[in-house]
Amino acid sequence: MAKRDDRFERRTACACGTGLARLRASTVRTMISVTGTKQVEAWDRGVLPPVESVRPGVWSIPVPIPANPLRYVLVYALELPDGVALVDAGWDTPEAMAALESGLATMGAAITGVRAVLVTHIHPDHYGLAGRVREASGAWIGLHPADASMLRGRYLEPEELLHAMHDLMVDAGVPGERLPDLNAASMVIRGLVAMAEPDVLFEHGRRVELPGWDLDVIWTPGHSPGHVCFYSASRRLLLSGDHVLPRITPNVGVHMQQHPNPLGDFVESLLAVRNLDAEEVLPAHEYRFAGIADRVDEIVAHHASRLDQIRALLEERPGSTAWELTLRLSWSRPWEKIEPFMQRAANGETLAHLVLMEIHEQVRREGTNPARFYLTAGAQTPASTTGARTRGSGSGT
Ligand SMILES: [Zn+2]
Ligand SMILES: [Zn+2]
Numbered sequence: 001m002a003k004r005d006d007r008f009e010r011r012t013a014c015a016c017g018t019g020l021a022r023l024r025a026s027t028v029r030t031m032i033s034v035t036g037t038k039q040v041e042a043w044d045r046g047v048l049p050p051v052e053s054v055r056p057g058v059w060s061i062p063v064p065i066p067a068n069p070l071r072y073v074l075v076y077a078l079e080l081p082d083g084v085a086l087v088d089a090g091w092d093t094p095e096a097m098a099a100l101e102s103g104l105a106t107m108g109a110a111i112t113g114v115r116a117v118l119v120t121h122i123h124p125d126h127y128g129l130a131g132r133v134r135e136a137s138g139a140w141i142g143l144h145p146a147d148a149s150m151l152r153g154r155y156l157e158p159e160e161l162l163h164a165m166h167d168l169m170v171d172a173g174v175p176g177e178r179l180p181d182l183n184a185a186s187m188v189i190r191g192l193v194a195m196a197e198p199d200v201l202f203e204h205g206r207r208v209e210l211p212g213w214d215l216d217v218i219w220t221p222g223h224s225p226g227h228v229c230f231y232s233a234s235r236r237l238l239l240s241g242d243h244v245l246p247r248i249t250p251n252v253g254v255h256m257q258q259h260p261n262p263l264g265d266f267v268e269s270l271l272a273v274r275n276l277d278a279e280e281v282l283p284a285h286e287y288r289f290a291g292i293a294d295r296v297d298e299i300v301a302h303h304a305s306r307l308d309q310i311r312a313l314l315e316e317r318p319g320s321t322a323w324e325l326t327l328r329l330s331w332s333r334p335w336e337k338i339e340p341f342m343q344r345a346a347n348g349e350t351l352a353h354l355v356l357m358e359i360h361e362q363v364r365r366e367g368t369n370p371a372r373f374y375l376t377a378g379a380q381t382p383a384s385t386t387g388a389r390t391r392g393s394g395s396g397t
Contacts, residue, residue: 032246032291035280036060039074039287048072051103054282057212058237061103063090065125066192070285073125075100076239078213083113085210086139087230087239088120088284089129091192096129114139116200118208118215120241120284121224122147122154124193131196142200142208144219147226150257155195158187164256165344172347173321173370178340185341202228215239218273222266223250225259229273236279238292243269244281246289248332249299253348254355261359263303263352270296303353310353311379314363319372326350 034040039060042049048071052060057079062072076087084104090096101111114137117130122143130141153161166183174182202208204219208230215230220243230239242250252266259265274296281295282288289295306329313328314320320328326347331338338346354373357363362379365371 031294032289034246034287034289036287036289043071043287046071048099049287051106053107054280054288055235055237058235058282059103059107060282060288061100061106063096063099063103063129065091066093066095068125070125073284074282074288075103076282077104077107077109078210079107079109080115080213081211083115084109085116085118085213086114086133087118087282088126088241089117089133091125092128092132092194093192097132100129100133111136113137116208116210117141118202118230119143119147119198120229120239120243121227122150123224123242124189126241126284127196128193131194134196140199141196142202143198144217144226144228145201145203146219146221147224148198148201150225151195151197154257155190155193158190161256162187168254168256169323169344169347170369171371172351173323174347175323181340182344182347185339185344189341204228220269220272221259222252222262222269225257225262225265227269231273231276231278233277236277237282238273238276238278238280239282240273240292241284244273244292244295244299245283246281246286246295248286249302251345251349252352253345254351255348258348261352261355263356264359267300267303270300307353307357310350310357311362311375314373314375318374319366321370321372322351322354323347323370325354325373 036049038052039049048062048064051062054060059077061075061077063075064072073088073090075090078085078087090100104110111133114133117133117139119127119130119141121127127143133139134141162183166179169179169182202217204217206217208215208217214232214234216233218229218231220227220229223242227241227243229241229243231237252262254262274293276292278292280288280290281292309329310325313325327335329350331346354363357379358365361376363373364376365373
């Protein structure tokens with residue numbers, strides 16, 4: 001516990017925007033190469049990819065996510081001398097369990113042979129089914145303590161969290177008529193989780209006890225406070241969970257169950273995996289790929305560009321609330337087509353950028369309920385506005 005707190009202090013105090021300052025969106029081109037060619041073909045056709053042997057001893061099993069643009073989570077099954085270990089599990093739905101069982105059958109295994117479920121983080125598409133798998137097999141479940149400590153407050157007794165999230169949204173400037181909708185959005189997802197306390201708590205830098213495997217835990221907070229990746233040096237493999245995905249970036253937002261500077265954490269966590277000698281990255285969504293350093297640079301540049309956009313918007317309209325900024329930022333789909341849960345996540349993501357700018361003294365907030373944001377004198381660019389969206393780097397120096 002003490003170790004975790006030390007690291008947490010270091011993270012919140014450090015100049016986490018270093019990477020953001022170095023990189024500009026316009027100068028970075030993605031150099032990743034897709035190794036999951038069947039997965040990307042299936043992605044393009046809008047169907048589930050096949051269960052595949054990724055390399056000796058590692059299988060990829062797509063487990064469907066209901067009514068979600070991500071379509072599936074990729075569960076990885078690692079062969080053990082006496083069974084199988086899973087990295088992530090899927091949602092708690094009968095369809096997900098059936099897909100997992102069928103995938104295990106394809107590789108010649110069975111749910112009863114699962115010895116361990118290594119969960120990258122608390123989100124329902126990764127952790128939701130872990131409890132059922134344990135019931136069926138007696139497997140142990142592993143999770144990072146920072147996520148384990150949030151389980152009860154999120155899935156069993158969420159009232160306090162709901163109140164706190166309500167207050168957070170009022171302070172962000174969410175209009176009263178949208179509050180019930182946005183606040184209730186997460187409750188639907190709660191039904192897709194079988195609450196299960198972990199048996200093993202992962203520690204950063206420690207090796208997971210799995211016979212025949214040298215999987216090391218890399219703590220990568222940002223998307224979730226207890227997100228972890230797993231790295232095998234001998235196989236040159238990185239199991240990246242949601243931390244590094246080939247095409248999209250994970251939501252990194254201010255939330256009542258988050259560290260105070262999630263975007264700063266996330267960038268530092270990206271730099272923590274950037275230089276690993278990983279021949280291939282096995283992400284939890286989309287498709288597997290090679291080129292971790294290039295993908296990390298691209299994600300960092302994306303956030304740097306996002307900071308530029310927010311700076312430009314605040315130059316145009318000083319005193320905007322987080323919600324007003326969120327409505328004016330560009331998103332992957334038209335705002336009205338984004339479901340309430342993701343609108344709330346988008347607002348949290350805007351706040352995460354604002355918090356990072358506050359830490360770098362580029363932004364100050366005034367007032368509460370709602371808080372209004374202003375650029376500091378040091379962050380303002382010369383009077384012209386036309387170049388504002390492309391001028392300046394994403395981080396204070
Ligand atoms: Zn996630
Ligand atoms: Zn996910």
